[in-house]
Amino acid sequence: MSSLQPVRGTRDLIGEDQRRYRHVTETARHVSGLYGFEEWQTPIFEDTGVFSRTLGETSDVVTKEMYTFTDRGGDSVTLRPEGTAAVCRALVSNGLTQSLPLKVFYAGPMFRYERPQKGRYRQFHQIGIELIGPAEPLADAEVIACGWQILTALGIADSVTLEINTLGDAESRAAYRAALVEYFTRFAADLSADSKQRLEKNPLRILDSKDEGDRKIVADAPTIAAHLTPLAAGFYDSVRNSLTALGIPFVENPRIVRGLDYYNHTAFEFVTTQLGAQGTVMGGGRYDGLVKQMGGPETPAVGWAAGIERLAMLIAEPKTDAAPIAVIPAGDDAEAAAFGIVQRLRAGGIRADIGYKGNLRRRMERANKAGARAAIILGSEEAARGVAQLKDLVSGTQSEVSLDALLEAVRALPSGSPA
Ligand code: ATP
Numbered sequence: 114m115s116s117l118q119p120v121r122g123t124r125d126l127i128g129e130d131q132r133r134y135r136h137v138t139e140t141a142r143h144v145s146g147l148y149g150f151e152e153w154q155t156p157i158f159e160d161t162g163v164f165s166r167t168l169g170e171t172s173d174v175v176t177k178e179m180y181t182f183t184d185r186g187g188d189s190v191t192l193r194p195e196g197t198a199a200v201c202r203a204l205v206s207n208g209l210t211q212s213l214p215l216k217v218f219y220a221g222p223m224f225r226y227e228r229p230q231k232g233r234y235r236q237f238h239q240i241g242i243e244l245i246g247p248a249e250p251l252a253d254a255e256v257i258a259c260g261w262q263i264l265t266a267l268g269i270a271d272s273v274t275l276e277i278n279t280l281g282d283a284e285s286r287a288a289y290r291a292a293l294v295e296y297f298t299r300f301a302a303d304l305s306a307d308s309k310q311r312l313e314k315n316p317l318r319i320l321d322s323k324d325e326g327d328r329k330i331v332a333d334a335p336t337i338a339a340h341l342t343p344l345a346a347g348f349y350d351s352v353r354n355s356l357t358a359l360g361i362p363f364v365e366n367p368r369i370v371r372g373l374d375y376y377n378h379t380a381f382e383f384v385t386t387q388l389g390a391q392g393t394v395m396g397g398g399r400y401d402g403l404v405k406q407m408g409g410p411e412t413p414a415v416g417w418a419a420g421i422e423r424l425a426m427l428i429a430e431p432k433t434d435a436a437p438i439a440v441i442p443a444g445d446d447a448e449a450a451a452f453g454i455v456q457r458l459r460a461g462g463i464r465a466d467i468g469y470k471g472n473l474r475r476r477m478e479r480a481n482k483a484g485a486r487a488a489i490i491l492g493s494e495e496a497a498r499g500v501a502q503l504k505d506l507v508s509g510t511q512s513e514v515s516l517d518a519l520l521e522a523v524r525a526l527p528s529g530s531p532a
């Protein structure tokens with residue numbers, strides 16, 4: 114049998130990759146907590162309808178990216194391609210639509226059948242927040258501010274640009290749709306096959322096309338600005354004013370429509386030039402119609418999702434854990450006592466390890482290689498006297514310490530890691 118490889122578009126997270134992943138997730142969890150977002154976990158698969166009925170029948174995700182299969186009971190289920198629809202489903206199924214507002218944070222794997230490349234995988238991971246209930250533009254600003262603070266805490270605020278747009282309300286959208294149909298119909302013959310379909314079903318979606326030919330036509334397409342109702346224009350003004358008041362820099366990009374159909378009013382993306390074509394690190398907006406589509410009452414909401422892999426590529430290498438203490442028995446009859454010491458250190462909250470094999474010299478070498486802060490060397494004669502040698506691997510000094518005082522002595526080591 115040939116050796117087994119991970120499935121195309123999936124990755125193992127080991128060593129630095131996992132440290133980066135964890136740092137992004139923990140930072141987002143912490144910062145979103147400061148804003149009152151509470152973590153939810155929803156299943157990683159749902160009835161297919163949760164996604165197919167809400168993300169938009171012409172969206173890339175629904176037309177070609179979903180991992181959908183029939184399970185052994187004959188039900189069609191889908192590995193979740195995104196989190197928002199699942200959170201709204203959970204809101205309705207758990208009867209929480211009367212307990213608003215709710216602030217939800219989530220983190221976990223998502224699945225899309227895409228062409229794998231740097232920053233684009235088939236199993237990828239997202240962090241996301243949803244603020245469910247408030248219809249006020251201030252909520253949009255708060256959600257963006259939380260994203261901005263996470264990017265700042267990750268040290269990458271300087272590498273990203275916030276781009277915002279409005280998709281208007283239903284009335285603005287209908288007027289804009291008519292203008293787009295009028296415009297794109299003139300170029301219908303030159304549009305990609307996908308976009309010809311979109312022209313019939315959802316012309317707005319053409320603005321999001323990645324096809325080169327489509328993009329040239331899109332460049333001169335009308336923008337929504339002229340079609341906004343006073344209400345929608347006012348909403349957009351408020352969002353921009355709030356961002357300015359909060360000191361969050363942004364640029365307007367009238368081409369942002371987002372990949373999924375459920376958005377209205379605010380749409381935004383944090384983009385970077387450092388990841389090639391995979392430049393969007395965080396994207397979101399308002400989705401006032403989604404909860405109702407899911408079978409709940411009319412419920413305004415706004416949120417975003419960010420790709421953990423893309424964020425992980427932008428951040429500086431996170432710090433490793435504190436250097437361990439190496440416990441080294443010198444001679445076989447000191448093994449048991451050494452194991453007692455390593456357990457006491459761990460119980461005392463100290464990261465400690467014991468080597469299983471080799472003579473004293475070999476074990477010292479391994480302790481140095483592991484970046485140990487200090488070594489505790491225990492001979493059988495010393496064990497009998499209730500003492501051990503504590504060797505500071507940074508300063509090189511060594512002293513005899515009574516076993517009862519070891520935990521204290523280790524805690525008293527000046528912090529610092531060996532060269
Ligand atoms: P893109 O335009 O890059 O395909 P998208 O609009 O499909 O992104 P969203 O559905 O808005 O992405 O998901 C939010 C974020 O999740 C993206 O901004 C990106 O950081 C991340 N993301 C989306 N798809 C993938 C993927 N296949 N692999 C890695 N990260 C992804």
Ligand code: MG
Nearest residue numbers: 173174227372
């Ligand atoms: Mg996509």
